[in-house]
Amino acid sequence: MRARLLYPVGLPFLLLVVWALATTSSTNRFFPGPAAILDAFGETWIGPAFVDDVLPSLSRLAIGIVAAIAVGVAAGTLIGLVRWLRELSEPLLEFFRAVPPPVLIPIAMLLLGITDTMKVVVIVSGAVWPILLNTVDGVRATDSVQSETAAAFRLTRWERLRFLVLPAASPRIMTGVRQGLSVALILMVISEMFASSAGLGYRIAYFQRNYLVAEMWSGILLLGLVGVLLAAVFGLVERRVLRWYHGIKEVNRG
Template sequence: MSTIDTTARGHGGVKLFLLRAWLPVTIAAAWWIGSASSTSLYFPSLQTIAGTLVHDWAGPGFAANLVPSIGKFLAGFLIAAVVGIAAGLVVGMYPALRAATEPVIQFLRSLPPPVLLPVGLLLFGIGAGMNIAIIAFGAVWPTLLNTIDGVRSLDPQLTEMARSYRLTRAQKIRWVILPNAGPQIFAGLRTTLQISIILIVVSEMIASTNGIGYYLLNSQQTFAVPQTWAGTLVLGALGYLASLVFIRIERYVLRWQAGLLAASGRGA
C-alpha cells in the first residue's frame, strides 16, 4: 500500500470520527452548560451526575456492579447465540422437524421474559444463574428464527452442487449453509444483543444483589436521583460499546460479502 493511500485512509478515518462525534459532543456540552445552575431535584446538573459517575463507578463500584453485569450479559448472550444457531441449523435443515417444532417455538417466543422471573426464582434462586437463564431464554429467539429462515433460503442449485461434489454433512454446513445464512444469522444476533442488554437490567432489578439493574433499582427506591442518572449513562455506554464490538466482529466474519458486493459493482 502506498503512502498516498495510507494518508488518504487516515484522513477518511478522521473525517468519519468527526462526523460521528460532533452530535454527542454538542449534546454533552449543551447539557453541561444548560444544567450548570439547575436546582431541580429530578434534573440535577451534569456536573453533579459526572461526579457521582466517577465516585460510584470508577472505584469499588466498577468491580461491585459493572463487572458482574458484563459477565452475566456475555454469558447469557453467548448461550443464546450458540443455542440459537445450533438449533436453527437443525430445525432449518429438516422440514419435518421444522413443522413439528414450529407451534412450540412460536408459543415459547411469545412469552415475555419478565413473566418467567418467578419461575426462574424457583429454579435458580437469587443470583447470577437466574439472571443468565432469563437472558438466554428471552434473547435466543431472534437468532433461532433468523437462522431457520437463513437455512431455508438456501438456493436449490447450491444444494445440488453440494450433492454433486459429495460433500459431507459437516462440509455442507461449513462451506454452503453457514455462508448463505450468515447475513441473516448476524441480523438475529444483533437483535439478541439488544435484548440481552435489556434483560440484564430487568433480571437484576428483581433477583440480584449486585449489577447495574440492582444499582438502578436501589437508587430509585432511595430517591438518589444523581445515582439513577449515572447508572443510566453507564448502561447506555455499555450498550454502545457492545454494539461497536459486535459490528467489528460482524464485518470480519462477513468480509467475504463486502468483497462480493464490490465485485458485483465492478462487474456492473
C-alpha cells in the same frame, strides 16, 4: 473529511452544552447537570463497585450471549434442515417468541432461586429467539445450485454443514445476533432489578429508591456505554465473518 470527524462528535457535544445550560438555571434535583453526573460516575463506578457490580453483570451478560448464540444456531440449524421438525415446532416457536421475556423472571426465580444461573437463563431465554428464528430462515434459504454442487461432489454431511449451510446462513445469523444483543442487555438489567443484591440493574434501582439521583443517572450512562461497546465489538466481528457478503454487495453496486 471535516464532516467525518465533526458530525458524530458535534451533536452529542451540542446536547451536552444545552443540558448544562438548562440545569444551571433549574432547581429541579431530579435533573442534575452533566458535571455532577460525571463526578458521580467516577465516585460510584471506579472503585470497589466495578468489581462488585459491574464485572458480575458483564460476565453474566457475556455468558448469556454466548449460550444464546450456541443454542440458537444449533437448534435453528437442526430445525431449518429437518422438515418435519420445522412443521412440528413452528407454532410453538411463534408462541415463545411472542411471550415478553421479562415475565419469565418470576418463573425462573421460582424454579432456580435468586442465583446467577437464573439470571443467565433469563438472558438466554430472551436473546435466543431472534437468533434461532433467523438461523432457521437462513438455513432454509440455501441456494439450490450450491446444494446441487455439494451433492454432485459428494460432500459429507459435516462438510455441507461447515462449508455450505452455516456460511450461507451467516448473514441471517448475524442479523439475529444483532437483535439478540439488545434483548440480552435489557434482560441483564431487568433480571437484576427484580430480586438481587448486586449488579448494575440492582445498583440503579437502589440509587433511585434512595434519591441518589446523580448516581442513578451515572448508572444509566454506564449502561449506554456498555451498549455502545457491545455494538462496536459486534461490528468488528461481523465485518470479519461477513467479509465475502459485503464484498459481493460492493461489487454489485460498483
